[in-house]
Amino acid sequence: MTVKENLRPGGRSARVQASVHKAVRELMAEMSRAEVTIPLIAGKAGVTPSTIYRRWGDLQELLADVAVDRLRPDMQPIDAGSGKADLQAWAEQYAEEMSSGPGREMIRDVLAAQAGANACKCAEYTRQQIDVIAERAKARGEAFPDVDRVMDQVVAPIMYRILFGDVPATKRVRDLVARVMSTTD
Amino acid sequence: MTVKENLRPGGRSARVQASVHKAVRELMAEMSRAEVTIPLIAGKAGVTPSTIYRRWGDLQELLADVAVDRLRPDMQPIDAGSGKADLQAWAEQYAEEMSSGPGREMIRDVLAAQAGANACKCAEYTRQQIDVIAERAKARGEAFPDVDRVMDQVVAPIMYRILFGDVPATKRVRDLVARVMSTTD
DNA sequence: TTATAAAAGCAAATTATTTGCGTTAATAGT
DNA sequence: ACTATTAACGCAAATAATTTGCTTTTATAA
Numbered sequence: 165m166t167v168k169e170n171l172r173p174g175g176r177s178a179r180v181q182a183s184v185h186k187a188v189r190e191l192m193a194e195m196s197r198a199e200v201t202i203p204l205i206a207g208k209a210g211v212t213p214s215t216i217y218r219r220w221g222d223l224q225e226l227l228a229d230v231a232v233d234r235l236r237p238d239m240q241p242i243d244a245g246s247g248k249a250d251l252q253a254w255a256e257q258y259a260e261e262m263s264s265g266p267g268r269e270m271i272r273d274v275l276a277a278q279a280g281a282n283a284c285k286c287a288e289y290t291r292q293q294i295d296v297i298a299e300r301a302k303a304r305g306e307a308f309p310d311v312d313r314v315m316d317q318v319v320a321p322i323m324y325r326i327l328f329g330d331v332p333a334t335k336r337v338r339d340l341v342a343r344v345m346s347t348t349d
Numbered sequence: 350m351t352v353k354e355n356l357r358p359g360g361r362s363a364r365v366q367a368s369v370h371k372a373v374r375e376l377m378a379e380m381s382r383a384e385v386t387i388p389l390i391a392g393k394a395g396v397t398p399s400t401i402y403r404r405w406g407d408l409q410e411l412l413a414d415v416a417v418d419r420l421r422p423d424m425q426p427i428d429a430g431s432g433k434a435d436l437q438a439w440a441e442q443y444a445e446e447m448s449s450g451p452g453r454e455m456i457r458d459v460l461a462a463q464a465g466a467n468a469c470k471c472a473e474y475t476r477q478q479i480d481v482i483a484e485r486a487k488a489r490g491e492a493f494p495d496v497d498r499v500m501d502q503v504v505a506p507i508m509y510r511i512l513f514g515d516v517p518a519t520k521r522v523r524d525l526v527a528r529v530m531s532t533t534d
Numbered sequence: 535t536t537a538t539a540a541a542a543g544c545a546a547a548t549t550a551t552t553t554g555c556g557t558t559a560a561t562a563g564t
Numbered sequence: 565a566c567t568a569t570t571a572a573c574g575c576a577a578a579t580a581a582t583t584t585g586c587t588t589t590t591a592t593a594a
Contacts, residue, residue, distance in 0.1 A: 173592045174540025212543050275512055276461035287513035320509035321501040328472035358561045359571025397574050
């Protein structure tokens with residue numbers, strides 16, 4: 165039994181959404197963000213511009229919708245043997261991905277949209293990844309800091325630097341992890 | 350002696366910039382952001398739309414330019430008697446201002462723009478405020494954490510929550526300050 | 535199978551953006 | 565103080581994006 169998304173007549177399944185998302189991803193790969201327009205996307209997706217305008221409102225909302233999709237982690241954090249090693253490996257990869265050109269653009273797209281729901285989803289994805297690491301550590305019998313604490317002391321500083329300044333260096337990420345793992349409270 | 354901004358002929362002083370900024374501020378006060386357009390701003394500022402397009406490129410860059418201006422602190426952090434009290438008072442006010450409706454919009458405008466320079470400026474303003482608090486504490490002979498540390502453990506978590514989720518509660522802000530002031534390194 | 539309603543297509547109307555060219559005004563050099 | 569120079573601005577035409585009214589299509593409910 166498939167899940168029905170629309171409970172009323174007129175539901176249009178996900179065909180348009182899928183082809184529009186695909187068109188956005190492809191266009192963003194082959195040209196600069198400033199050159200991507202809704203008529204262009206519509207043409208590539210085989211739909212009318214007005215369909216996109218009515219469904220997403222404007223380009224920013226559409227880009228945010230696509231970006232949050234691409235920001236969803238596609239795998240579990242790797243198991244590096246201990247909670248600290250897991251968190252360190254995860255944080256380094258996170259910092260690298262998010263500070264890359266495409267990573268930065270996706271974050272910007274998500275934050276630039278009016279609807280705040282997309283940004284919340286991103287934070288939720290991150291939190292879930294850390295949750296996995298925390299649960300694994302607890303299952304091993306290790307001490308592991310509260311997830312909120314990790315969000316505050318590791319994730320937030322990494323993201324702040326990416327958004328408001330430079331790329332966080334690997335050493336700095338390691339320091340952040342070391343600090344949160346060393347403090348008892 | 351006034352500082353010359355343009356070293357070549359043709360410099361146009363700051364008249365247009367001032368009137369356009371003023372028009373943006375006034376329009377943003379009386380209508381929603383989605384309704385503000387460049388032709389509207391141009392009309393109110395008494396300039397031609399093409400002037401704005403040529404000077405700022407697009408609406409986002411203009412809004413970012415105005416926002417970073419408004420985000421500049423207009424006074425020194427208040428002196429509450431001690432480094433910890435200073436930082437606590439400052440952090441609470443910062444969190445409140447930035448999580449307010451206008452505050453969120455200004456941050457979004459700054460981050461949504463392509464040019465990263467505006468975002469850097471914002472972080473620089475914040476860092477300067479904390480610098481003042483730190484210097485004052487040192488002048489009193491108090492211990493005070495490194496400014497980078499305060500950025501990581503107080504400013505970044507506040508901003509992360511504002512951008513990616515809920516409004517940070519006062520209690521949480523106080524906890525962040527208490528933690529950074531208690532750890533030796 | 536049929537009725538219904540949400541979403542999509544189409545095209546005209548509106549609005550925003552770009553661009554070429556003439557004009558204005560700030561500075562450099564005399 | 566005067567003139568030459570050049571960047572920025574105004575204007576208007578051309579182009580492109582967005583909105584909107586109406587029709588058609590299609591997924592679901594009955």
